[in-house]
Amino acid sequence: MSTSGLQHNPSATGLLSKEVFSQESYDAELANVFGTCWLFVGHTSMIPNSGDYVSTAMGEDPVIVTRSQDGQIHVLLNKCRHRGNRVCLFDKGNSKSFTCSYHGWGYTTAGDLKAVPFLDAAYGDSFDKSKWGLIAAPRVTDFHGLIFASWVPEGPTLREYLGDAVWYLENMMLDESIGGLEVVPGVQRYRMPANWKLLAENFAGDQAHVMVTHASVLSVRAQNIDHKLGALPGRDVRATGASYGVACNDGDGAPHGLLEIRVGESFYQHDLDQAAAIGPEAVDWVRDRQVARQSNMQAQGADPVPYGFHIGNIFPNFSLVGLGTALDGVGLILWLPRGPHETEVWQWCAVNKDAPDSVRRRQREVLMQQQSAAGVFAPDDHENFERLQNNLRSTEGRKWPFNYEMGRDKRIELDDPPNWPGTVTQALSETNQREFYRYWGELMAGKE
Protein backbone atom coordinates (compact mmCIF):
# COMPACT_ATOMS: atom_id res chain seq x y z
CA MET A 1 0.00 0.00 0.00
CA SER A 2 1.46 3.31 -1.07
CA THR A 3 0.20 5.33 1.89
CA SER A 4 -0.12 4.47 5.54
CA GLY A 5 -3.25 2.57 6.43
CA LEU A 6 -3.69 4.89 9.37
CA GLN A 7 -4.57 7.69 7.01
CA HIS A 8 -7.74 5.79 6.21
CA ASN A 9 -9.00 5.67 9.77
CA PRO A 10 -12.59 6.94 9.59
CA SER A 11 -12.74 7.45 13.36
CA ALA A 12 -10.95 10.74 12.82
CA THR A 13 -12.91 12.09 9.87
CA GLY A 14 -15.95 9.88 9.34
CA LEU A 15 -14.71 9.35 5.81
CA LEU A 16 -13.09 6.32 4.23
CA SER A 17 -10.81 6.46 1.20
CA LYS A 18 -11.65 3.94 -1.50
CA GLU A 19 -7.96 3.04 -1.64
CA VAL A 20 -8.95 0.68 1.16
CA PHE A 21 -10.56 -1.48 -1.56
CA SER A 22 -7.74 -1.30 -4.13
CA GLN A 23 -5.64 -4.15 -5.50
CA GLU A 24 -2.63 -2.73 -3.59
CA SER A 25 -4.55 -2.81 -0.31
CA TYR A 26 -5.75 -6.31 -1.10
CA ASP A 27 -2.26 -7.65 -1.69
CA ALA A 28 -1.08 -6.13 1.59
CA GLU A 29 -4.06 -7.17 3.72
CA LEU A 30 -3.64 -10.85 2.88
CA ALA A 31 -0.40 -10.69 4.88
CA ASN A 32 -1.12 -7.88 7.35
CA VAL A 33 -4.66 -8.90 8.28
CA PHE A 34 -5.20 -12.54 7.35
CA GLY A 35 -1.59 -13.43 8.12
CA THR A 36 -1.74 -12.07 11.67
CA CYS A 37 -5.28 -12.21 13.10
CA TRP A 38 -7.07 -15.09 14.78
CA LEU A 39 -9.27 -16.59 12.07
CA PHE A 40 -12.31 -18.86 12.44
CA VAL A 41 -11.70 -22.17 10.63
CA GLY A 42 -14.43 -24.52 11.80
CA HIS A 43 -16.37 -26.05 14.68
CA THR A 44 -15.43 -29.06 16.80
CA SER A 45 -18.78 -30.71 16.02
CA MET A 46 -17.68 -30.94 12.36
CA ILE A 47 -14.84 -33.28 13.38
CA PRO A 48 -16.05 -35.30 16.40
CA ASN A 49 -13.92 -38.44 15.81
CA SER A 50 -10.24 -39.23 15.30
CA GLY A 51 -9.39 -38.98 11.61
CA ASP A 52 -12.27 -36.59 10.86
CA TYR A 53 -11.37 -33.60 8.76
CA VAL A 54 -13.07 -30.63 7.13
CA SER A 55 -11.63 -28.38 4.42
CA THR A 56 -11.95 -24.65 5.02
CA ALA A 57 -9.73 -21.64 4.39
CA MET A 58 -7.73 -18.91 6.07
CA GLY A 59 -7.91 -15.89 3.80
CA GLU A 60 -6.98 -17.23 0.37
CA ASP A 61 -5.16 -20.24 1.79
CA PRO A 62 -6.99 -23.59 1.81
CA VAL A 63 -6.58 -25.43 5.12
CA ILE A 64 -7.56 -28.83 6.45
CA VAL A 65 -8.93 -28.86 9.98
CA THR A 66 -8.25 -32.34 11.35
CA ARG A 67 -8.65 -34.38 14.49
CA SER A 68 -5.60 -36.63 14.63
CA GLN A 69 -5.48 -40.11 16.14
CA ASP A 70 -4.64 -38.68 19.58
CA GLY A 71 -7.72 -36.43 19.48
CA GLN A 72 -5.79 -33.19 18.93
CA ILE A 73 -7.08 -30.56 16.51
CA HIS A 74 -4.70 -29.41 13.78
CA VAL A 75 -5.03 -26.72 11.14
CA LEU A 76 -2.87 -27.67 8.16
CA LEU A 77 -2.12 -25.77 4.98
CA ASN A 78 -3.62 -27.89 2.21
CA LYS A 79 -0.42 -27.85 0.12
CA CYS A 80 2.05 -30.66 -0.39
CA ARG A 81 5.53 -29.56 0.74
CA HIS A 82 7.10 -31.11 -2.38
CA ARG A 83 5.43 -29.18 -5.24
CA GLY A 84 2.45 -27.52 -3.55
CA ASN A 85 -0.35 -29.72 -4.85
CA ARG A 86 -3.52 -29.97 -2.76
CA VAL A 87 -3.32 -33.08 -0.62
CA CYS A 88 -6.95 -33.12 0.53
CA LEU A 89 -9.55 -32.93 -2.24
CA PHE A 90 -12.76 -33.32 -0.30
CA ASP A 91 -14.98 -31.00 1.73
CA LYS A 92 -15.04 -33.39 4.66
CA GLY A 93 -14.42 -36.98 5.53
CA ASN A 94 -12.48 -39.38 7.72
CA SER A 95 -9.01 -40.55 6.83
CA LYS A 96 -5.80 -41.86 8.36
CA SER A 97 -3.65 -39.90 5.93
CA PHE A 98 -3.48 -37.43 3.07
CA THR A 99 -1.52 -38.53 0.02
CA CYS A 100 -0.47 -36.19 -2.75
CA SER A 101 -1.66 -37.30 -6.20
CA TYR A 102 1.47 -35.97 -7.94
CA HIS A 103 4.46 -37.87 -6.47
CA GLY A 104 2.80 -39.67 -3.61
CA TRP A 105 4.10 -37.86 -0.55
CA GLY A 106 1.88 -38.97 2.30
CA TYR A 107 1.03 -37.16 5.54
CA THR A 108 -0.69 -38.16 8.77
CA THR A 109 -3.77 -36.29 9.98
CA ALA A 110 -1.41 -34.46 12.34
CA GLY A 111 0.46 -33.23 9.27
CA ASP A 112 3.61 -35.33 9.72
CA LEU A 113 5.31 -36.53 6.56
CA LYS A 114 5.31 -40.32 6.75
CA ALA A 115 5.67 -41.60 3.17
CA VAL A 116 8.08 -40.48 0.45
CA PRO A 117 8.30 -42.77 -2.60
CA PHE A 118 11.86 -43.72 -3.56
CA LEU A 119 13.13 -42.50 -0.20
CA ASP A 120 15.84 -45.14 0.07
CA ALA A 121 16.66 -45.26 -3.62
CA ALA A 122 16.98 -41.56 -4.35
CA TYR A 123 17.37 -39.51 -1.17
CA GLY A 124 20.41 -39.36 1.06
CA ASP A 125 20.69 -39.36 4.82
CA SER A 126 20.45 -35.56 4.90
CA PHE A 127 16.76 -35.72 3.98
CA ASP A 128 14.88 -35.22 7.24
CA LYS A 129 11.22 -36.20 7.01
CA SER A 130 10.46 -34.47 10.28
CA LYS A 131 11.18 -31.11 8.62
CA TRP A 132 8.79 -31.64 5.73
CA GLY A 133 5.41 -32.05 7.33
CA LEU A 134 2.43 -30.02 6.17
CA ILE A 135 2.63 -26.40 7.29
CA ALA A 136 0.59 -26.22 10.47
CA ALA A 137 -0.92 -23.08 11.98
CA PRO A 138 1.29 -22.59 15.06
CA ARG A 139 -1.63 -21.56 17.25
CA VAL A 140 -5.02 -23.27 17.29
CA THR A 141 -7.61 -22.65 20.01
CA ASP A 142 -10.99 -24.26 20.65
CA PHE A 143 -13.31 -21.61 22.07
CA HIS A 144 -16.48 -23.41 23.20
CA GLY A 145 -16.47 -25.36 19.93
CA LEU A 146 -15.40 -22.52 17.63
CA ILE A 147 -11.95 -23.34 16.26
CA PHE A 148 -9.70 -20.38 15.59
CA ALA A 149 -6.18 -20.46 14.16
CA SER A 150 -3.43 -17.93 13.64
CA TRP A 151 -0.34 -18.01 11.43
CA VAL A 152 1.74 -16.08 13.95
CA PRO A 153 3.36 -18.10 16.76
CA GLU A 154 3.15 -15.33 19.34
CA GLY A 155 0.81 -12.52 20.18
CA PRO A 156 -2.41 -12.04 22.09
CA THR A 157 -4.18 -15.24 23.10
CA LEU A 158 -7.54 -15.85 21.49
CA ARG A 159 -9.32 -14.75 24.67
CA GLU A 160 -7.30 -11.54 24.74
CA TYR A 161 -8.01 -11.00 21.05
CA LEU A 162 -11.76 -11.52 21.54
CA GLY A 163 -11.66 -9.25 24.60
CA ASP A 164 -15.10 -7.78 25.30
CA ALA A 165 -16.66 -10.24 22.84
CA VAL A 166 -15.90 -13.19 25.15
CA TRP A 167 -18.78 -12.32 27.47
CA TYR A 168 -21.33 -12.06 24.66
CA LEU A 169 -20.13 -15.21 22.93
CA GLU A 170 -20.10 -17.33 26.08
CA ASN A 171 -23.36 -16.17 27.60
CA MET A 172 -25.56 -15.21 24.72
CA MET A 173 -24.34 -16.26 21.27
CA LEU A 174 -22.94 -19.76 21.89
CA ASP A 175 -25.39 -20.64 24.69
CA GLU A 176 -22.79 -22.24 26.94
CA SER A 177 -25.15 -22.14 29.92
CA ILE A 178 -27.68 -24.40 28.19
CA GLY A 179 -25.45 -27.00 26.57
CA GLY A 180 -23.91 -25.11 23.67
CA LEU A 181 -24.27 -25.49 19.93
CA GLU A 182 -23.51 -28.05 17.28
CA VAL A 183 -23.20 -27.52 13.55
CA VAL A 184 -25.61 -29.48 11.35
CA PRO A 185 -24.15 -31.13 8.22
CA GLY A 186 -23.94 -29.04 5.08
CA VAL A 187 -22.17 -25.85 4.10
CA GLN A 188 -23.44 -23.21 1.72
CA ARG A 189 -20.85 -21.55 -0.47
CA TYR A 190 -21.48 -18.72 -2.87
CA ARG A 191 -19.72 -15.91 -4.64
CA MET A 192 -20.52 -12.30 -3.92
CA PRO A 193 -19.03 -9.70 -6.28
CA ALA A 194 -17.91 -7.34 -3.51
CA ASN A 195 -14.89 -6.67 -1.34
CA TRP A 196 -14.92 -8.86 1.80
CA LYS A 197 -14.65 -5.82 4.09
CA LEU A 198 -17.96 -4.40 2.89
CA LEU A 199 -19.67 -7.64 3.93
CA ALA A 200 -17.88 -7.96 7.27
CA GLU A 201 -18.57 -4.33 8.24
CA ASN A 202 -22.23 -4.79 7.31
CA PHE A 203 -22.53 -7.62 9.83
CA ALA A 204 -20.50 -5.67 12.40
CA GLY A 205 -22.91 -2.80 12.65
CA ASP A 206 -25.17 -1.86 9.78
CA GLN A 207 -28.53 -1.41 11.42
CA ALA A 208 -29.51 1.35 9.03
CA HIS A 209 -29.69 -0.86 5.94
CA VAL A 210 -32.23 -3.27 7.42
CA MET A 211 -35.27 -1.07 6.96
CA VAL A 212 -34.37 -0.26 3.36
CA THR A 213 -32.50 -3.23 1.90
CA HIS A 214 -34.78 -5.72 3.62
CA ALA A 215 -38.04 -3.74 3.41
CA SER A 216 -39.68 -6.57 1.47
CA VAL A 217 -39.02 -9.06 4.29
CA LEU A 218 -40.41 -6.73 6.95
CA SER A 219 -43.45 -6.10 4.75
CA VAL A 220 -44.21 -9.75 4.09
CA ARG A 221 -43.46 -10.56 7.74
CA ALA A 222 -46.26 -8.18 8.73
CA GLN A 223 -48.68 -10.17 6.57
CA ASN A 224 -48.18 -13.27 8.74
CA ILE A 225 -48.42 -15.69 5.85
CA ASP A 226 -45.71 -18.18 6.74
CA HIS A 227 -45.08 -19.78 10.11
CA LYS A 228 -41.30 -19.97 9.69
CA LEU A 229 -40.99 -16.30 8.83
CA GLY A 230 -43.09 -15.72 11.96
CA ALA A 231 -40.02 -16.56 14.05
CA LEU A 232 -38.60 -13.18 13.09
CA PRO A 233 -39.76 -10.70 15.75
CA GLY A 234 -42.32 -8.44 14.11
CA ARG A 235 -42.63 -4.68 14.36
CA ASP A 236 -44.90 -4.82 17.41
CA VAL A 237 -42.42 -7.03 19.27
CA ARG A 238 -39.47 -4.84 18.40
CA ALA A 239 -41.37 -1.66 19.30
CA THR A 240 -41.75 -2.64 22.94
CA GLY A 241 -38.18 -3.81 23.43
CA ALA A 242 -34.82 -2.10 23.23
CA SER A 243 -31.97 -2.81 20.87
CA TYR A 244 -28.31 -1.86 21.14
CA GLY A 245 -25.06 -2.03 19.24
CA VAL A 246 -21.83 -3.00 20.97
CA ALA A 247 -18.31 -2.03 19.95
CA CYS A 248 -16.02 -4.61 21.54
CA ASN A 249 -12.47 -3.43 22.33
CA ASP A 250 -13.46 0.10 21.30
CA GLY A 251 -10.36 2.07 20.33
CA ASP A 252 -7.86 -0.55 21.46
CA GLY A 253 -7.44 -3.97 19.92
CA ALA A 254 -9.44 -6.09 17.52
CA PRO A 255 -12.85 -4.54 16.89
CA HIS A 256 -15.69 -7.01 17.10
CA GLY A 257 -19.06 -5.46 16.33
CA LEU A 258 -22.36 -6.75 17.63
CA LEU A 259 -25.66 -5.51 16.31
CA GLU A 260 -29.12 -5.41 17.80
CA ILE A 261 -28.50 -6.89 21.20
CA ARG A 262 -32.10 -7.11 22.30
CA VAL A 263 -33.63 -6.44 25.66
CA GLY A 264 -37.27 -6.82 26.60
CA GLU A 265 -39.93 -9.21 27.74
CA SER A 266 -41.65 -8.94 24.36
CA PHE A 267 -38.93 -10.96 22.63
CA TYR A 268 -39.32 -13.77 25.13
CA GLN A 269 -43.12 -13.70 24.86
CA HIS A 270 -42.82 -13.77 21.09
CA ASP A 271 -40.65 -16.89 21.25
CA LEU A 272 -43.08 -18.54 23.68
CA ASP A 273 -45.93 -17.89 21.24
CA GLN A 274 -43.93 -19.31 18.37
CA ALA A 275 -42.92 -22.32 20.43
CA ALA A 276 -46.54 -23.02 21.39
CA ALA A 277 -47.28 -23.66 17.72
CA ILE A 278 -44.46 -26.22 17.60
CA GLY A 279 -45.40 -28.18 20.70
CA PRO A 280 -45.23 -28.30 24.52
CA GLU A 281 -41.63 -29.54 24.46
CA ALA A 282 -40.64 -26.39 22.54
CA VAL A 283 -42.40 -24.16 25.08
CA ASP A 284 -40.61 -25.93 27.91
CA TRP A 285 -37.29 -25.50 26.18
CA VAL A 286 -37.79 -21.78 25.51
CA ARG A 287 -38.78 -21.34 29.19
CA ASP A 288 -35.86 -23.37 30.55
CA ARG A 289 -33.51 -21.51 28.24
CA GLN A 290 -34.76 -18.20 29.53
CA VAL A 291 -34.41 -19.21 33.18
CA ALA A 292 -30.89 -20.57 32.67
CA ARG A 293 -29.64 -17.65 30.65
CA GLN A 294 -31.25 -15.08 32.92
CA SER A 295 -29.85 -16.53 36.12
CA ASN A 296 -26.43 -17.02 34.55
CA MET A 297 -26.13 -13.45 33.33
CA GLN A 298 -27.77 -11.97 36.43
CA ALA A 299 -25.23 -13.80 38.58
CA GLN A 300 -22.57 -12.00 36.61
CA GLY A 301 -24.23 -8.66 37.29
CA ALA A 302 -25.63 -7.97 33.82
CA ASP A 303 -28.23 -5.21 33.98
CA PRO A 304 -30.37 -5.50 32.00
CA VAL A 305 -30.05 -9.11 30.86
CA PRO A 306 -29.94 -9.23 27.04
CA TYR A 307 -32.40 -11.60 25.35
CA GLY A 308 -30.66 -12.24 22.06
CA PHE A 309 -28.53 -10.88 19.26
CA HIS A 310 -29.27 -10.19 15.64
CA ILE A 311 -25.83 -10.35 14.00
CA GLY A 312 -22.19 -9.69 14.78
CA ASN A 313 -18.73 -9.81 13.26
CA ILE A 314 -15.56 -11.10 14.86
CA PHE A 315 -12.70 -9.27 13.18
CA PRO A 316 -11.72 -9.75 10.45
CA ASN A 317 -14.09 -12.02 8.54
CA PHE A 318 -16.21 -14.23 10.81
CA SER A 319 -19.85 -13.31 11.31
CA LEU A 320 -22.57 -14.83 13.45
CA VAL A 321 -26.31 -14.62 12.92
CA GLY A 322 -28.96 -15.04 15.62
CA LEU A 323 -31.91 -12.99 14.33
CA GLY A 324 -32.85 -12.13 17.91
CA THR A 325 -34.90 -15.27 18.50
CA ALA A 326 -34.36 -18.58 20.28
CA LEU A 327 -35.96 -20.33 17.31
CA ASP A 328 -33.31 -19.35 14.80
CA GLY A 329 -30.19 -21.44 14.27
CA VAL A 330 -26.90 -19.60 14.73
CA GLY A 331 -25.39 -18.85 11.35
CA LEU A 332 -21.60 -19.07 11.17
CA ILE A 333 -20.28 -17.16 8.17
CA LEU A 334 -16.81 -16.76 6.69
CA TRP A 335 -16.16 -13.91 4.26
CA LEU A 336 -13.21 -15.30 2.29
CA PRO A 337 -11.25 -12.78 0.23
CA ARG A 338 -11.04 -13.64 -3.47
CA GLY A 339 -9.51 -10.48 -4.91
CA PRO A 340 -10.47 -6.85 -4.28
CA HIS A 341 -13.78 -7.28 -6.10
CA GLU A 342 -14.91 -10.74 -5.02
CA THR A 343 -15.77 -12.66 -1.84
CA GLU A 344 -16.51 -16.34 -1.38
CA VAL A 345 -19.06 -16.76 1.36
CA TRP A 346 -19.14 -19.96 3.43
CA GLN A 347 -22.02 -20.46 5.81
CA TRP A 348 -22.91 -23.14 8.33
CA CYS A 349 -25.90 -23.56 10.61
CA ALA A 350 -25.50 -24.34 14.31
CA VAL A 351 -28.41 -25.45 16.48
CA ASN A 352 -28.78 -25.92 20.24
CA LYS A 353 -27.27 -29.29 21.06
CA ASP A 354 -29.66 -30.06 23.91
CA ALA A 355 -32.86 -28.66 22.41
CA PRO A 356 -35.71 -30.99 21.38
CA ASP A 357 -35.58 -32.18 17.76
CA SER A 358 -38.63 -30.10 16.89
CA VAL A 359 -36.82 -26.96 18.02
CA ARG A 360 -33.60 -27.90 16.23
CA ARG A 361 -35.55 -28.48 13.02
CA ARG A 362 -37.23 -25.10 13.32
CA GLN A 363 -33.90 -23.38 14.02
CA ARG A 364 -32.47 -24.89 10.84
CA GLU A 365 -35.55 -23.99 8.77
CA VAL A 366 -35.63 -20.41 9.97
CA LEU A 367 -31.97 -19.72 9.28
CA MET A 368 -32.18 -21.41 5.88
CA GLN A 369 -35.23 -19.42 4.89
CA GLN A 370 -33.89 -16.11 6.14
CA GLN A 371 -30.14 -15.48 6.29
CA SER A 372 -28.74 -17.94 3.78
CA ALA A 373 -27.72 -18.19 0.10
CA ALA A 374 -31.30 -18.63 -1.11
CA GLY A 375 -32.87 -16.92 1.89
CA VAL A 376 -35.02 -13.82 1.90
CA PHE A 377 -32.22 -11.56 3.19
CA ALA A 378 -28.89 -12.37 1.48
CA PRO A 379 -29.95 -12.00 -2.19
CA ASP A 380 -31.09 -8.43 -1.57
CA ASP A 381 -27.74 -7.64 0.05
CA HIS A 382 -26.02 -9.30 -2.90
CA GLU A 383 -27.81 -6.97 -5.28
CA ASN A 384 -26.68 -3.86 -3.43
CA PHE A 385 -23.09 -5.04 -3.06
CA GLU A 386 -22.86 -5.95 -6.72
CA ARG A 387 -23.96 -2.48 -7.70
CA LEU A 388 -21.81 -0.58 -5.24
CA GLN A 389 -18.74 -2.66 -6.03
CA ASN A 390 -19.01 -1.32 -9.58
CA ASN A 391 -18.44 2.11 -8.06
CA LEU A 392 -15.04 0.86 -6.89
CA ARG A 393 -14.13 0.05 -10.49
CA SER A 394 -15.15 3.50 -11.65
CA THR A 395 -12.30 5.96 -12.23
CA GLU A 396 -14.41 8.90 -11.16
CA GLY A 397 -16.29 7.02 -8.43
CA ARG A 398 -13.04 5.89 -6.78
CA LYS A 399 -11.96 9.48 -6.13
CA TRP A 400 -14.69 10.14 -3.60
CA PRO A 401 -14.66 8.76 -0.07
CA PHE A 402 -17.40 6.72 1.57
CA ASN A 403 -19.29 8.35 4.43
CA TYR A 404 -19.24 6.77 7.90
CA GLU A 405 -20.46 9.74 9.95
CA MET A 406 -23.62 8.15 11.36
CA GLY A 407 -23.57 8.34 15.15
CA ARG A 408 -20.27 10.22 15.24
CA ASP A 409 -21.27 13.79 16.07
CA LYS A 410 -24.84 13.17 17.03
CA ARG A 411 -25.14 10.44 19.60
CA ILE A 412 -28.55 9.80 21.02
CA GLU A 413 -27.56 9.32 24.65
CA LEU A 414 -28.86 6.18 26.24
CA ASP A 415 -31.06 7.00 29.27
CA ASP A 416 -30.00 3.99 31.23
CA PRO A 417 -27.15 2.32 29.36
CA PRO A 418 -26.64 -1.41 29.92
CA ASN A 419 -23.58 -2.24 32.02
CA TRP A 420 -22.25 -4.84 29.57
CA PRO A 421 -18.65 -5.09 28.36
CA GLY A 422 -17.49 -2.83 25.54
CA THR A 423 -19.02 0.39 24.30
CA VAL A 424 -22.79 0.06 24.16
CA THR A 425 -24.35 2.38 21.58
CA GLN A 426 -27.75 2.98 20.15
CA ALA A 427 -28.30 0.49 17.33
CA LEU A 428 -28.40 3.22 14.67
CA SER A 429 -24.74 4.11 14.52
CA GLU A 430 -21.71 3.46 12.35
CA THR A 431 -19.43 3.21 15.38
CA ASN A 432 -18.69 -0.45 14.68
CA GLN A 433 -17.84 0.21 11.04
CA ARG A 434 -15.47 3.05 11.97
CA GLU A 435 -13.87 0.75 14.51
CA PHE A 436 -13.50 -1.98 11.88
CA TYR A 437 -11.48 0.31 9.63
CA ARG A 438 -9.61 1.84 12.56
CA TYR A 439 -8.03 -1.52 13.37
CA TRP A 440 -7.69 -2.54 9.72
CA GLY A 441 -5.68 0.65 9.22
CA GLU A 442 -3.47 -0.13 12.22
CA LEU A 443 -2.71 -3.60 10.88
CA MET A 444 -1.98 -2.22 7.42
CA ALA A 445 0.41 0.26 8.97
CA GLY A 446 2.24 -2.63 10.59
CA LYS A 447 1.12 -2.03 14.18
CA GLU A 448 1.16 -5.21 16.22
Added chain:
Amino acid sequence: MVDMELTAAATAFLNEEAALLDDHLLDGWLGLLCNDVRYVMPSTAIMPAEAADARERRNALRWGSFGDDDRDMHFWLYDEDYSSLNMRVRRLDTGMAHAELPESMTNHVVSNVIAGQDPLDSELIRVRSKFMVHVVRHENNENTFVGSRWDKLRRTDDGLRLAWRYIELAHPVLPRTISIFF
Protein backbone atom coordinates in the same frame (compact mmCIF):
# COMPACT_ATOMS: atom_id res chain seq x y z
CA MET B 1 -39.16 -47.56 -15.65
CA VAL B 2 -39.26 -45.23 -18.66
CA ASP B 3 -42.75 -44.77 -20.02
CA MET B 4 -42.93 -42.88 -23.33
CA GLU B 5 -46.46 -41.61 -22.77
CA LEU B 6 -45.72 -40.38 -19.25
CA THR B 7 -42.45 -38.85 -20.45
CA ALA B 8 -44.33 -36.83 -23.07
CA ALA B 9 -46.86 -35.66 -20.48
CA ALA B 10 -44.14 -34.79 -17.98
CA THR B 11 -42.14 -32.90 -20.61
CA ALA B 12 -45.19 -30.82 -21.48
CA PHE B 13 -45.71 -30.07 -17.78
CA LEU B 14 -42.07 -29.05 -17.21
CA ASN B 15 -42.04 -26.87 -20.33
CA GLU B 16 -45.22 -25.10 -19.27
CA GLU B 17 -43.73 -24.58 -15.82
CA ALA B 18 -40.50 -23.16 -17.30
CA ALA B 19 -42.49 -20.72 -19.42
CA LEU B 20 -44.39 -19.47 -16.37
CA LEU B 21 -41.14 -18.96 -14.45
CA ASP B 22 -39.43 -17.18 -17.35
CA ASP B 23 -42.49 -14.95 -17.86
CA HIS B 24 -42.52 -14.16 -14.12
CA LEU B 25 -46.08 -15.45 -13.86
CA LEU B 26 -45.40 -16.78 -10.38
CA ASP B 27 -49.01 -17.12 -9.27
CA GLY B 28 -49.51 -19.33 -12.29
CA TRP B 29 -46.46 -21.29 -11.18
CA LEU B 30 -47.85 -21.68 -7.65
CA GLY B 31 -50.97 -23.06 -9.31
CA LEU B 32 -48.93 -25.99 -10.61
CA LEU B 33 -47.95 -27.02 -7.07
CA CYS B 34 -49.84 -29.38 -4.79
CA ASN B 35 -50.89 -27.92 -1.46
CA ASP B 36 -48.65 -30.46 0.26
CA VAL B 37 -45.65 -29.88 -2.04
CA ARG B 38 -42.14 -30.24 -0.67
CA TYR B 39 -39.47 -28.39 -2.62
CA VAL B 40 -35.89 -29.05 -1.54
CA MET B 41 -32.41 -28.16 -2.76
CA PRO B 42 -29.41 -29.43 -0.77
CA SER B 43 -26.03 -27.75 -0.70
CA THR B 44 -23.55 -29.44 -3.02
CA ALA B 45 -20.51 -31.04 -1.40
CA ILE B 46 -17.39 -32.68 -2.79
CA MET B 47 -17.16 -35.94 -0.92
CA PRO B 48 -15.10 -39.12 -1.10
CA ALA B 49 -16.63 -41.79 -3.38
CA GLU B 50 -19.63 -43.32 -1.70
CA ALA B 51 -20.08 -46.99 -1.04
CA ALA B 52 -22.90 -48.67 -2.92
CA ASP B 53 -25.29 -48.54 0.03
CA ALA B 54 -24.65 -44.82 0.49
CA ARG B 55 -25.46 -44.25 -3.17
CA GLU B 56 -28.69 -46.15 -2.70
CA ARG B 57 -29.59 -44.02 0.30
CA ARG B 58 -28.87 -40.88 -1.68
CA ASN B 59 -31.11 -42.07 -4.47
CA ALA B 60 -33.89 -42.83 -2.01
CA LEU B 61 -33.50 -39.31 -0.59
CA ARG B 62 -33.83 -37.84 -4.08
CA TRP B 63 -37.24 -39.49 -4.34
CA GLY B 64 -38.27 -38.31 -0.90
CA SER B 65 -37.46 -41.25 1.39
CA PHE B 66 -35.49 -39.83 4.26
CA GLY B 67 -34.75 -43.06 6.09
CA ASP B 68 -33.28 -43.00 9.55
CA ASP B 69 -30.19 -40.85 8.98
CA ASP B 70 -32.21 -37.70 9.40
CA ARG B 71 -31.08 -36.04 6.20
CA ASP B 72 -33.59 -33.28 6.69
CA MET B 73 -31.46 -31.92 9.52
CA HIS B 74 -28.93 -30.85 6.86
CA PHE B 75 -28.30 -27.21 6.05
CA TRP B 76 -29.83 -26.99 2.60
CA LEU B 77 -30.49 -24.15 0.20
CA TYR B 78 -34.22 -24.70 -0.14
CA ASP B 79 -36.55 -26.70 2.06
CA GLU B 80 -39.92 -25.25 1.23
CA ASP B 81 -43.58 -26.07 1.54
CA TYR B 82 -46.47 -24.32 -0.20
CA SER B 83 -46.72 -21.71 2.53
CA SER B 84 -43.09 -20.64 2.32
CA LEU B 85 -43.02 -20.69 -1.51
CA ASN B 86 -46.11 -18.51 -1.47
CA MET B 87 -44.39 -16.20 1.02
CA ARG B 88 -41.40 -15.92 -1.32
CA VAL B 89 -43.65 -15.00 -4.24
CA ARG B 90 -45.50 -12.46 -2.10
CA ARG B 91 -42.13 -10.98 -1.10
CA LEU B 92 -41.21 -10.46 -4.75
CA ASP B 93 -44.63 -8.84 -5.21
CA THR B 94 -43.91 -6.14 -2.63
CA GLY B 95 -41.90 -4.19 -5.19
CA MET B 96 -39.12 -3.85 -2.61
CA ALA B 97 -37.24 -7.12 -3.15
CA HIS B 98 -34.07 -5.66 -4.59
CA ALA B 99 -32.65 -8.99 -5.74
CA GLU B 100 -35.37 -9.03 -8.40
CA LEU B 101 -35.51 -5.31 -9.19
CA PRO B 102 -35.39 -5.20 -12.10
CA GLU B 103 -36.60 -8.76 -12.61
CA SER B 104 -33.87 -11.18 -13.61
CA MET B 105 -34.01 -12.22 -17.23
CA THR B 106 -34.11 -16.00 -16.94
CA ASN B 107 -34.16 -18.80 -19.47
CA HIS B 108 -35.03 -22.18 -18.02
CA VAL B 109 -33.86 -24.82 -20.48
CA VAL B 110 -35.18 -28.26 -19.49
CA SER B 111 -33.91 -31.48 -21.00
CA ASN B 112 -33.17 -35.21 -20.49
CA VAL B 113 -36.67 -35.91 -19.22
CA ILE B 114 -37.31 -39.48 -18.07
CA ALA B 115 -40.67 -40.37 -16.54
CA GLY B 116 -42.28 -43.49 -15.17
CA GLN B 117 -44.91 -44.70 -12.76
CA ASP B 118 -44.09 -44.24 -9.07
CA PRO B 119 -43.73 -47.74 -7.62
CA LEU B 120 -45.29 -46.82 -4.29
CA ASP B 121 -48.21 -44.55 -5.16
CA SER B 122 -50.50 -45.01 -8.15
CA GLU B 123 -51.36 -41.29 -8.25
CA LEU B 124 -47.73 -40.23 -8.73
CA ILE B 125 -45.30 -40.31 -11.60
CA ARG B 126 -41.58 -39.93 -11.13
CA VAL B 127 -39.71 -37.56 -13.42
CA ARG B 128 -36.01 -36.91 -13.77
CA SER B 129 -34.81 -33.92 -15.73
CA LYS B 130 -31.79 -31.70 -16.28
CA PHE B 131 -31.88 -27.94 -16.44
CA MET B 132 -29.75 -24.96 -17.33
CA VAL B 133 -31.01 -21.62 -16.09
CA HIS B 134 -29.33 -18.59 -17.60
CA VAL B 135 -29.74 -15.51 -15.41
CA VAL B 136 -29.02 -11.94 -16.48
CA ARG B 137 -28.99 -9.05 -14.00
CA HIS B 138 -28.47 -5.46 -15.11
CA GLU B 139 -26.49 -4.93 -18.28
CA ASN B 140 -24.24 -7.95 -18.36
CA ASN B 141 -24.05 -9.75 -15.04
CA GLU B 142 -24.67 -13.24 -16.34
CA ASN B 143 -24.69 -16.55 -14.51
CA THR B 144 -25.77 -20.04 -15.44
CA PHE B 145 -27.13 -22.53 -12.94
CA VAL B 146 -26.91 -26.17 -14.01
CA GLY B 147 -28.45 -29.13 -12.26
CA SER B 148 -30.76 -32.11 -12.05
CA ARG B 149 -34.24 -32.54 -10.65
CA TRP B 150 -36.11 -35.48 -9.21
CA ASP B 151 -39.83 -34.66 -9.32
CA LYS B 152 -42.96 -36.44 -8.31
CA LEU B 153 -46.03 -35.27 -10.24
CA ARG B 154 -49.51 -36.10 -9.00
CA ARG B 155 -52.38 -36.88 -11.33
CA THR B 156 -55.28 -34.62 -10.37
CA ASP B 157 -58.60 -33.64 -11.94
CA ASP B 158 -56.89 -30.45 -13.11
CA GLY B 159 -53.95 -32.27 -14.66
CA LEU B 160 -50.47 -32.95 -13.33
CA ARG B 161 -49.33 -31.06 -10.23
CA LEU B 162 -45.92 -30.97 -8.53
CA ALA B 163 -45.87 -32.89 -5.23
CA TRP B 164 -42.13 -33.29 -4.68
CA ARG B 165 -39.05 -31.67 -6.13
CA TYR B 166 -35.45 -32.42 -5.25
CA ILE B 167 -32.94 -30.14 -6.94
CA GLU B 168 -29.26 -30.98 -7.15
CA LEU B 169 -27.15 -28.07 -8.35
CA ALA B 170 -23.82 -28.84 -10.02
CA HIS B 171 -22.16 -25.98 -8.13
CA PRO B 172 -20.14 -26.68 -4.97
CA VAL B 173 -19.70 -22.89 -4.95
CA LEU B 174 -22.77 -21.07 -6.23
CA PRO B 175 -22.05 -18.34 -8.80
CA ARG B 176 -24.39 -15.98 -6.92
CA THR B 177 -27.12 -15.94 -4.30
CA ILE B 178 -30.48 -17.30 -5.38
CA SER B 179 -33.69 -15.34 -5.79
CA ILE B 180 -35.24 -17.50 -8.52
CA PHE B 181 -36.92 -20.91 -8.66
CA PHE B 182 -35.74 -24.03 -10.47
